[in-house]
Amino acid sequence: MAKKDIQHLSMVSADTKVIKAASTMGFATFLSRILGLVREQVFAVMFGAGNFMDAFNVAFRIPNLLRDLFAEGAMSASLVPTFIRARTEGGEKRAWRVAGLVFRVLAVSVSVLTLVGLIFAPELVSLYASAFKSIPGKFELTVRMTRTMFPFFPLVALAAAFMGVLNACGIFFMPALSSALFNITSIIVGVACAVFFSGYGAKFGLHPIEGMAIGVLTGGLMQAVCQLPSLYKTGYKWVAQSREEYLPWYKEPYLRQILLLMVPGTIGLAATQVNILINTILATSQGTGAVSWLNYAFRLMQFPIGVFGVSLAIATLPTFSQQLVSRDMQSASETLSRSLRHVFAINLPASAGLAFLGIPIIKVIFQYGRFQVEDTHATALALTMYAIGLTAYSAVKILVPACYAFGNTRVPVVSSVLAVLVTICLNLLLIGPFGYWGLALGTSVAAVVNAVYLIRAIQLMFGKYDVDFPVMPIIKAFGSHLVIAVLMGAACLGTNEILEILLPDTFLGTWLPFVRAMKMSILLLEGIFIVFILAKMLNLSETSEIFSLFFEKFKKKLRVKAI
Numbered sequence: 001m002a003k004k005d006i007q008h009l010s011m012v013s014a015d016t017k018v019i020k021a022a023s024t025m026g027f028a029t030f031l032s033r034i035l036g037l038v039r040e041q042v043f044a045v046m047f048g049a050g051n052f053m054d055a056f057n058v059a060f061r062i063p064n065l066l067r068d069l070f071a072e073g074a075m076s077a078s079l080v081p082t083f084i085r086a087r088t089e090g091g092e093k094r095a096w097r098v099a100g101l102v103f104r105v106l107a108v109s110v111s112v113l114t115l116v117g118l119i120f121a122p123e124l125v126s127l128y129a130s131a132f133k134s135i136p137g138k139f140e141l142t143v144r145m146t147r148t149m150f151p152f153f154p155l156v157a158l159a160a161a162f163m164g165v166l167n168a169c170g171i172f173f174m175p176a177l178s179s180a181l182f183n184i185t186s187i188i189v190g191v192a193c194a195v196f197f198s199g200y201g202a203k204f205g206l207h208p209i210e211g212m213a214i215g216v217l218t219g220g221l222m223q224a225v226c227q228l229p230s231l232y233k234t235g236y237k238w239v240a241q242s243r244e245e246y247l248p249w250y251k252e253p254y255l256r257q258i259l260l261l262m263v264p265g266t267i268g269l270a271a272t273q274v275n276i277l278i279n280t281i282l283a284t285s286q287g288t289g290a291v292s293w294l295n296y297a298f299r300l301m302q303f304p305i306g307v308f309g310v311s312l313a314i315a316t317l318p319t320f321s322q323q324l325v326s327r328d329m330q331s332a333s334e335t336l337s338r339s340l341r342h343v344f345a346i347n348l349p350a351s352a353g354l355a356f357l358g359i360p361i362i363k364v365i366f367q368y369g370r371f372q373v374e375d376t377h378a379t380a381l382a383l384t385m386y387a388i389g390l391t392a393y394s395a396v397k398i399l400v401p402a403c404y405a406f407g408n409t410r411v412p413v414v415s416s417v418l419a420v421l422v423t424i425c426l427n428l429l430l431i432g433p434f435g436y437w438g439l440a441l442g443t444s445v446a447a448v449v450n451a452v453y454l455i456r457a458i459q460l461m462f463g464k465y466d467v468d469f470p471v472m473p474i475i476k477a478f479g480s481h482l483v484i485a486v487l488m489g490a491a492c493l494g495t496n497e498i499l500e501i502l503l504p505d506t507f508l509g510t511w512l513p514f515v516r517a518m519k520m521s522i523l524l525l526e527g528i529f530i531v532f533i534l535a536k537m538l539n540l541s542e543t544s545e546i547f548s549l550f551f552e553k554f555k556k557k558l559r560v561k562a563i
Contacts (some may be wrong), residue, residue, distance in 0.1 A: 056213065149216050162175065340399075364516040364519075422442075481543075
């Protein structure tokens with residue numbers, strides 16, 4: 001067999017491996033995101049979009065931003081390729097020692113930060129939401145929930161490290177499912193505590209929404225613990241190594257490599273946190289509800305990012321890293337290019353769906369109980385603006401870890417700082433004429449700028465190895481999938497108008513949730529059908545591959561049930 005044919009088969013095999021891994025993760029992440037939406041539904045029905053939800057969102061944002069900074073950002077992106085390199089060069093035992101050192105160093109460092117956060121919670125809340133002091137009790141409630149949820153940070157930091165190591169070992173389902181277990185645990189425990197506090201909390205000065213904060217903390221514990229059986233089954237175990245066998249922990253070269261990769265990445269992510277801080281301050285200045293509207297909209301946008309963008313990114317990274325370690329640069333280029341095109345095939349139609357159908361989507365999910373019609377329209381407007389940057393967000397999720405796999409930490413830092421500067425400038429300009437939704441628009445435009453910069457930087461990295469990173473096919477694929485997405489969105493919008501005339505909400509009574517769900521299902525099926533037909537007409541293989549894999553898995557499940 002010719003060398004070119006062997007290389008082609010290798011690329012096809014790697015691409016298939018990535019898609020299958022992404023589909024496995026996608027299913028688990030889909031379940032997680034569905035439960036996440038159920039969790040947001042519970043918040044919407046029980047607490048609406050008023051002062052209590054604003055307080056919860058700010059309180060949760062503080063430890064969650066630290067999680068993004070130290071756990072799911074630079075640490076995860078540096079851990080996977082370094083663990084793979086340690087296993088390739090030093091063997092299984094050395095790789096697991098490195099993993100154990102990462103777990104211990106991470107646990108100690110984030111625990112110290114958590115202690116600092118618990119002590120200085122009032123100062124942190126003042127930094128993010130000093131406007132809350134003008135409303136009696138709102139600031140104090142935010143401080144209490146911040147302290148309740150701060151221990152969530154070390155739990156999910158460890159959970160992210162466990163996930164990174166398991167992904168490097170080719171295990172994707174359980175780590176992705178851990179997020180679903182977080183959501184279901186936080187819902188059950190949170191609602192139980194909220195109901196209890198609604199009856200007895202007043203005696204202790206506790207508001208029902210503080211029960212949801214306890215639910216978040218319990219969910220974080222579940223997310224970390226549920227991955228331990230898979231971790232031990234894969235090969236990890238605690239062994240106290242003698243100094244004669246290994247260097248002291250602080251001299252371990254692979255650990256130092258991870259930390260060195262993390263430092264500039266963390267600096268870049270710190271710039272992102274400054275951006276989020278400024279956006280939070282700006283949002284709290286827009287009156288009651290603005291923080292919650294933006295949060296509900298961002299949660300909806302995270303659904304396709306998590307199911308498709310993050311799944312593809314996590315599934316791509318081990319294959320891409322292994323190809324770089326093996327110096328198979330051409331295959332690595334093709335793997336990354338194909339992953340980006342798969343992002344376009346899925347996320348552009350998802351963006352159009354959120355932008356064109358924001359109101360019916362929010363109606364079917366949130367508009368019950370204390371969540372009013374005006375909240376739906378306000379959230380839909382923010383969702384439309386966020387949807388503009390959805391595909392770029394997903395692309396960045398793939399491109400930044402690819403830079404770390406190259407060993408390049410400068411590019412992610414520069415891209416992060418660039419995105420932050422663009423976001424801050426745009427948000428300061430747009431919040432005046434447009435209000436709260438100008439923040440969502442500025443964030444989306446900055447994400448597009450960030451993605452474009454990273455693609456160009458990746459192209460230059462491959463160029464150093466005299467390997468072409470095919471940008472023009474990527475641009476062409478983006479344009480084709482964008483056309484399909486816009487046509488699909490417009491068609492579904494027209495269908496929705498007809499359905500609203502035939503089945504208006506005012507005459508549905510107790511059947512309202514079911515009829516809304518039925519109408520949304522019709523629109524979803526219509527959108528999938530249109531995308532499939534148009535992709536076939538334009539001969540876009542990315543969409544066909546995704547549909548083929550879905551139907552293949554569906555047939556397998558039917559055969560298993562039949563047996």
